[in-house]
Every structure is written in structure tokens, then in C-alpha cells.
Amino acid sequence: MLKMNHLSKVYRTHLIETHALRDFSIHVREGEFVAVTGPSGSGKTTFLNIAGLLEEFSGGEFWVDGVDVRGMNDDQRSRLRNEKIGFIFQGFNLIPDLNLFDNVDVPLRYRGFSAADRKRRIEETLSRVGLASRMKHYPAELSGGQQQRVAIARALAGSPRLLLADEPTGNLDSLMARGVMELLEEINRQGTTIIMVTHDPELAARAQRNVHVIDGQVTDFDAEPQLRVPAGNDAAVALA
Amino acid sequence: MFTYYLQLGFHSLKRNPLLTALMIFGIALGIGTSMTSLSVFYLMGSDPIPWKSDKLHAVQLDNWSKEEPYRTPNEPPDQVTYLEAKALMEAGKADLQAAMYKVVWPLQPDNAEIKPFSSLGRATFKDFFAMFEPPFKYGNPWDAAQDNEHARVTVVSSALNEKLFGGQDSTGKKVRLNEIEYTIVGVLDKWQPRVKYYDLTNGAFNDSEEYYVPFTTAIELQTRPSGNNSCWESSKPGWDGYLASDCVWIQFWVQLNSQAREDEYMAFLNNYVNEQKKLGRFARPLNNRLPDVNEWIEAQGVVSGDAQIQVGLSFAFLIVCLVNTIGLLLAKFMRKSSEIGLRRALGATRGQLFTQHLVEAGVIGISGGLIGLVLTWLGLMAVRGLYADLYNVARLDWVMVLTAIGLSITAAVLAGLFPTWKACQITPAVQLKTQ
Numbered sequence: 001m002l003k004m005n006h007l008s009k010v011y012r013t014h015l016i017e018t019h020a021l022r023d024f025s026i027h028v029r030e031g032e033f034v035a036v037t038g039p040s041g042s043g044k045t046t047f048l049n050i051a052g053l054l055e056e057f058s059g060g061e062f063w064v065d066g067v068d069v070r071g072m073n074d075d076q077r078s079r080l081r082n083e084k085i086g087f088i089f090q091g092f093n094l095i096p097d098l099n100l101f102d103n104v105d106v107p108l109r110y111r112g113f114s115a116a117d118r119k120r121r122i123e124e125t126l127s128r129v130g131l132a133s134r135m136k137h138y139p140a141e142l143s144g145g146q147q148q149r150v151a152i153a154r155a156l157a158g159s160p161r162l163l164l165a166d167e168p169t170g171n172l173d174s175l176m177a178r179g180v181m182e183l184l185e186e187i188n189r190q191g192t193t194i195i196m197v198t199h200d201p202e203l204a205a206r207a208q209r210n211v212h213v214i215d216g217q218v219t220d221f222d223a224e225p226q227l228r229v230p231a232g233n234d235a236a237v238a239l240a
Numbered sequence: 241m242f243t244y245y246l247q248l249g250f251h252s253l254k255r256n257p258l259l260t261a262l263m264i265f266g267i268a269l270g271i272g273t274s275m276t277s278l279s280v281f282y283l284m285g286s287d288p289i290p291w292k293s294d295k296l297h298a299v300q301l302d303n304w305s306k307e308e309p310y311r312t313p314n315e316p317p318d319q320v321t322y323l324e325a326k327a328l329m330e331a332g333k334a335d336l337q338a339a340m341y342k343v344v345w346p347l348q349p350d351n352a353e354i355k356p357f358s359s360l361g362r363a364t365f366k367d368f369f370a371m372f373e374p375p376f377k378y379g380n381p382w383d384a385a386q387d388n389e390h391a392r393v394t395v396v397s398s399a400l401n402e403k404l405f406g407g408q409d410s411t412g413k414k415v416r417l418n419e420i421e422y423t424i425v426g427v428l429d430k431w432q433p434r435v436k437y438y439d440l441t442n443g444a445f446n447d448s449e450e451y452y453v454p455f456t457t458a459i460e461l462q463t464r465p466s467g468n469n470s471c472w473e474s475s476k477p478g479w480d481g482y483l484a485s486d487c488v489w490i491q492f493w494v495q496l497n498s499q500a501r502e503d504e505y506m507a508f509l510n511n512y513v514n515e516q517k518k519l520g521r522f523a524r525p526l527n528n529r530l531p532d533v534n535e536w537i538e539a540q541g542v543v544s545g546d547a548q549i550q551v552g553l554s555f556a557f558l559i560v561c562l563v564n565t566i567g568l569l570l571a572k573f574m575r576k577s578s579e580i581g582l583r584r585a586l587g588a589t590r591g592q593l594f595t596q597h598l599v600e601a602g603v604i605g606i607s608g609g610l611i612g613l614v615l616t617w618l619g620l621m622a623v624r625g626l627y628a629d630l631y632n633v634a635r636l637d638w639v640m641v642l643t644a645i646g647l648s649i650t651a652a653v654l655a656g657l658f659p660t661w662k663a664c665q666i667t668p669a670v671q672l673k674t675q
């Protein structure tokens with residue numbers, strides 16, 4: 001589903017170079033639930049942003065669902081992101097003056113679905129996160145846990161193959177965090193690949209596989225079988 | 241997607257009502273100011289008779305002093321002498337032709353309840369009506385025989401007919417002008433050319449006349465012109481001396497239905513002047529002209545330099561308003577940077593966000609434009625109140641309405657370009673983390 005080979009990301013100013021990721025290699029298979037852990041500033045979020053095609057990388061190779069993203073322009077990356085990737089953020093990132101229906105509608109609008117299809121998808125995903133009855137409510141009228149559920153519904157509405165979650169429970173109390181985590185596990189059981197960045201070892205432990213990042217490099221990872229080479233790439237690659 | 245962008249645009253306007261109101265009012269003020277001056281400017285200079293303005297020509301013959309031109313650098317007089325008017329009318333070489341001049345006579349109504357009053361009229365020939373096409377409500381113009389017979393006939397305006405006869409069909413009735421009775425042969429419908437192009441020497445924006453009488457009748461009655469009269473040497477005493485003088489006081493218009501006819505008529509004028517030279521008149525080199533309506537309006541400086549400067553200043557003010565709007569839009573869009581980052585993360589391309597924000601700027605432009613139209617209307621009302629001579633041109637026509645809306649949208653979109661471009665440069669990842 002997602003494969004990075006010797007990926008690097010360098011932030012440059014006229015004075016200094018900062019290597020946020022170096023020789024970063026990872027392979028996440030379809031249907032996996034991977035937790036990415038590491039101290040602050042280790043490069044977890046940079047990895048997630050590059051994985052979500054929100055940032056460009058400086059070197060190496062990167063495939064999403066078999067698609068080589070090197071050389072893609074901004075529009076192509078936006079379309080790929082819209083079709084295949086869903087995001088869940090620590091701060092929920094709902095648009096405050098849109099109601100739940102319209103918030104979930106945002107990615108579907110850019111996808112070009114018909115009005116009827118959009119309505120069906122919104123109602124289905126809001127039902128799935130238990131908020132179908134509150135479609136016309138605004139984010140401020142919901143608890144943090146409910147807002148995160150809306151964010152999850154928004155991420156799922158376009159049926160993405162890959163869900164990227166950046167500290168999805170970071171702003172929630174333990175009870176709400178448990179509820180969100182259970183929801184993510186259920187989504188994963190239904191076939192969606194999930195990569196979750198977290199500081200919380202308990203949450204990381206619930207993932208199928210853990211990747212530990214320090215100083216922009218993968219330093220520790222759970223064992224995995226020999227990986228298949230993505231479509232269109234003939235070279236056999238030894239992965240992390 | 242366009243309707244979605246429109247919805248978002250309206251939504252965004254409601255989000256920051258004060259900021260939105262400032263932007264809309266800024267554009268409205270700029271549009272109101274610029275459109276007020278542009279409307280007056282446009283109507284001052286616009287073609288008052290577009291369907292035939294290229295066929296109507298003022299006649300200019302240079303009978304002025306040998307020592308100096310009528311107007312520098314070498315302009316011929318704006319009007320003609322009686323001698324030339326008579327000769328040209330008798331020659332009848334144009335498709336239509338009319339000499340004319342302004343008269344002001346006292347009008348003595350039969351109705352004792354209406355006191356006599358001074359009334360503006362025009363002495364002319366029957367072709368005046370065919371050339372300038374004032375609409376008739378009742379009756380017709382007088383005919384050529386009545387011109388030749390110096391008949392006591394008149395065509396009255398709609399306003400005068402309303403005043404004297406309550407708007408009824410008054411053809412056949414009498415009206416007393418300067419103690420002489422005239423039979424009404426025609427009543428005009430409302431007619432007020434925006435620019436009174438057929439007699440610019442007596443005020444480009446004056447009201448149209450209350451009555452029209454045959455030129456020959458006015459001459460027979462020895463009616464001196466109430467309008468502009470220019471002489472480069474003193475005329476001999478008496479009415480006949482005045483008619484035989486080189487004083488110019490008659491406007492002369494011809495209708496020439498083709499370029500060939502125009503060329504023929506110019507050749508005729510040149511021949512005429514050359515013949516007059518042999519008689520010791522027309523001391524200056526040949527300098528005859530046949531400007532059409534629009535050339536005439538331009539040559540007579542109907543649109544003054546002051547009006548042009550005023551339009552320039554008002555557009556400079558619009559630019560100041562736009563710069564202000566650019567600043568406010570920039571602030572507004574930068575405040576939305578987290579939402580822009582989020583939309584990028586959710587799959588919006590830069591192009592889609594660019595369009596979305598331009599539509600939002602357009603919504604502001606349309607709103608500003610509509611309010612600007614109201615301000616324009618108020619501005620034109622103020623102009624009409626302050627400057628009576630601009631009453632007929634201080635109007636808002638549909639061309640100006642469309643121009644105002646187009647200008648406001650263009651202005652707002654131009655104002656929105658930089659803020660929109662700036663907003664689209666936002667790196668989504670940064671905004672998502674900092675929200």
C-alpha cells in the first residue's frame with residue numbers, strides 16, 4: 001500500500017540544512033495497522049506529511065498503492081491524495097462554520113461525485129461513526145470525541161485505501177480516546193490500511209506493527225515478511 | 241463546482257461581517273464615485289443619434305477675417321451668415337437641409353389663467369424634422385409650400401401642449417407668439433436629445449425648444465437671433481444690413497446619405513465659396529468643413545477637459561479603494577490559511593482553491609457593484625441638483641449599469657488575484673499542524 005525506499009527530506013535555509021528524514025525505508029502492506037512512534041522532532045510528522053503527499057521529499061523512492069509519486073506535479077498529487085488517502089488530525093481540523101454534513105462533504109466535492117452519491121456517502125459514514133442524527137449540528141456543538149468521529153467520517157467518506165492519523169487521540173481524554181481507537185480498529189478490520197503517529201505506547205501496542213523513528217531514521221520495527229515489489233517496478237528491493 | 245464556490249463565497253462573507261462590510265463598502269464607494277463621473281462623461285460624449293449620426297453634417301464655411309482665424313489654429317466659424325444660409329437652402333443640393341436659429345418670443349395664451357411667458361423656440365425649415373427625427377404625437381411638420389409662403393404655422397413641444405391644451409390634440413388650434421397667431425400643425429412627443437447637437441453654440445445641454453416656426457417667417461418678422469452671434473466687422477445699420485453682413489448666427493445642417501453625396505456636397509461648397517471670392521468675399525483660403533454629429537460634438541469640446549480630469553481622479557479613487565480591498569482580502573484569506581491547508585489536504589488542487597477564492601472575490605465585487613450602483617444613482621441625483629445644465633446627461637442608462645457591475649467584478653477579481661495567489665502558496669502541512 002505504501003512503500004518508501006531510502007527516502008530523505010532536507011529543509012534548507014540559506015544558513016543551515018536540517019535532515020528531517022534520512023535513508024528512511026518502510027513498507028506498509030494493504031490492510032495493516034501500523035503505529036509510528038518516536039520522540040518529538042524525530043521526523044514522525046514529516047514522514048506522515050510525505051506519506052500523505054502534503055510535502056515533497058528530497059530523495060529516494062516512494063510509491064502509494066503501486067503508484068510512483070516521484071515527478072508528480074501538484075495537481076496529480078492532490079488527485080491521488082483525494083482518491084486514495086484519508087487524514088485524521090490531532091486537532092480534528094473541522095471547518096467551524098460548516099455543519100457536520102458539509103464538513104464531511106468537503107473531500108467529496110473535490111472528488112467530483114454526484115449530489116446523490118455524496119449524500120449517500122455522507123449519511124453512511126456519519127451513521128458509521130454514530131453521528132447520523134447530528135448532521136445539521138456544527139462542530140462547536142459537539143464534544144472533542146464526537147468532533148474526532150466527524151473527522152474520521154470525513155476521512156472515510158471517499159472510501160480511501162489508506163488512512164493517515166496524526167495523534168488522533170492527542171486532544172481527547174482517555175474515555176474518548178478509547179472510543180476513537182476502537183473505531184479505528186473497526187475501520188481497519190473492514191480493510192482500510194491505517195498508519196497512526198502516536199506518542200502513546202498503549203495505543204501503539206494495539207497496532208499490528210510498530211515503527212520507531214529517531215533522528216529521521218527507522219531505528220526499530222516489528223519483523224515483517226519479505227515484501228513484494230510494487231507494480232511497475234522490476235527491481236527487487238531490500239526493505240527495512 | 242461553481243455553485244459550490246458561490247455557496248462558499250457567501251458563507252465566507254457571513255463569517256466576518258465587519259471585514260466583509262468594509263470591503264464591499266470600499267468597492268461600492270469607488271464604483272459609485274467613478275461611475276457617477278463616468279456616466280456624465282459617457283452621456284456627454286455618446287452618440288445622440290447613432291442610427292444616422294454619420295449622415296448628418298454641420299456646414300462650416302470660412303468667411304472670417306483675412307487677418308485672423310475665427311478660432312486658432314485655423315477653425316472656420318461654427319455658424320453661417322444669412323447670405324450663405326439663404327444660398328444653400330435655395331441651392332438644395334443636400335438630401336435634406338435646414339438652416340435654423342434660436343428665437344425667444346413672448347407667448348400669450350388664450351387661457352386667461354395662464355400668464356404670458358417668455359418661451360424658447362427655433363426658426364427652421366421643414367427638413368429639420370426629417371433630419372433630427374423628433375417623434376410626433378399629433379399632426380405633422382409643415383410643408384415646403386408653407387416654408388416658401390412664410391406661413392404662420394408652428395410645431396409645439398409635448399410640454400407646451402400639456403401646458404396650453406392639457407395634452408389634447410391641439411393641431412388646428414392657434415397659439416399666439418409675440419402678438420402673432422400661429423396655427424399648430426404638429427405636436428411633438430417628449431423629445432430631449434442628451435446633447436443638443438444641432439445647436440451647440442447655445443449650450444450643449446440646454447432643454448429642447450417649446451415650439452418651431454418656419455425660418456422664413458421669423459426672417460420676415462425681422463426676428464433677431466436670441467443665441468450666439470459673431471461678427472468680424474460691423475454690419476450695416478438696420479435689418480437688411482444685418483442680413484447682408486458677414487455676421488454668423490445661423491446653424492446649418494445637411495443630411496447626406498452616402499460618401500459620394502458628401503463628396504459632391506463638399507465640391508458644391510468649395511465652388512460656392514470660390515464664386516463668392518470672385519465677388520470679394522471669403523478672403524481666407526478655402527476651409528470648408530462638413531463634420532458629422534460625433535465629429536461636431538468632439539470639435540465643439542462638449543466633453544470638457546475638466547470632465548476628463550474628473551473621470552481620471554475618480555478612477556484614481558477607485559484604485560485607492562481597490563488597494564484597500566486588496567489589503568482586507570489578504571487579511572481575510574490569510575486568516576483562512578488553516579482552512580486552505582485543510583482543503584488542500586482533503587484533495588483540493590491549487591487551481592480549485594484559486595478559483596474558489598476568485599469567486600469569493602467576485603461575490604464581494606457583485607455586492608459592492610450593486611451598492612455602488614445605488615451610490616451612483618444618488619451621485620447622479622446630486623449632480624442634477626447641483627448643475628442644472630447637466631440635467632439631461634446625469635442619468636444612469638443600462639450600458640452604465642452593466643459597466644458598473646462588470647467594473648466592480650473585474651475590480652474585485654483583480655483585487656483578489658494577489659491575496660488568492662498568496663493563499664494558494666500555503667503549505668498545507670504547516671497549517672494543519674499549527675491549527
